[in-house]
Amino acid sequence: MGEFWPVPDVLAYLAGTWRVRRSVRDLASGEAGEFSGTTRFTALREGGLLHHESGAFVWQGVARPAERTLRFLPGPHGTADVRFADGRPFHDLDLSSGRHVADHPCAADLYRGEFTVRDADRWRTLWRVRGPAKDLVLTTDYTREG
Incomplete structure (x- = not known):
């Protein structure tokens, strides 16, 4: 296809620091917000990476940490098992083709994530959240720092 960049080892690819920009659109209300900040992937003692994201989220004109x-x-085979901080399963991640789709049911809502790798220093996630409580689109662009 040429539009995706295959990643044979997810953890090796993600390690390091990334600049993050995320748009959040509530399709039900028409509201929109934006997050900007940094994501750091650092080694865990037991293997794998700790993902810590921090920044500012602006919603309805109000910025909050x-x-x-x-x-x-x-x-x-170079994939990752993504978990919440408390250890609960979130989703799998296989970027060997440069693209991956994962589902995460959350109560009555369904989160469907599409992960695409552009090149060695840029990747994107697009989460579509549908259900009785939410109707959202979250698009996040990651650019490697340094």
Whole structure:
């Protein structure tokens, strides 16, 4: 296809620091917000990477600090098992083709994520959230620092 950049080892690719820009659109209300900040992937003692994101989220004109933590654990054949900070499963991640789709049910809502790798220093996630509580599109662009 040429538009995706294959990644044989997700954890090796992600390690380091990334600049993050995320747009959030609420399709039900028409509201939109934006997050900007940094994501750091650092080595975990037990293997894998700790993902820590921090920055500012602007919603309805109000900026607030925002952060989240995930664990990217080694999966088979260069993939990752992505978990919430408390260890609950989130989704798998296989970028061997440069593109991956993952689902995460959350109560009655369904999160569907599409991960695409542009090149050695740029990747994107697009989460579509549908259900009785949410109707959102979250688009995040990552650019490697340094």
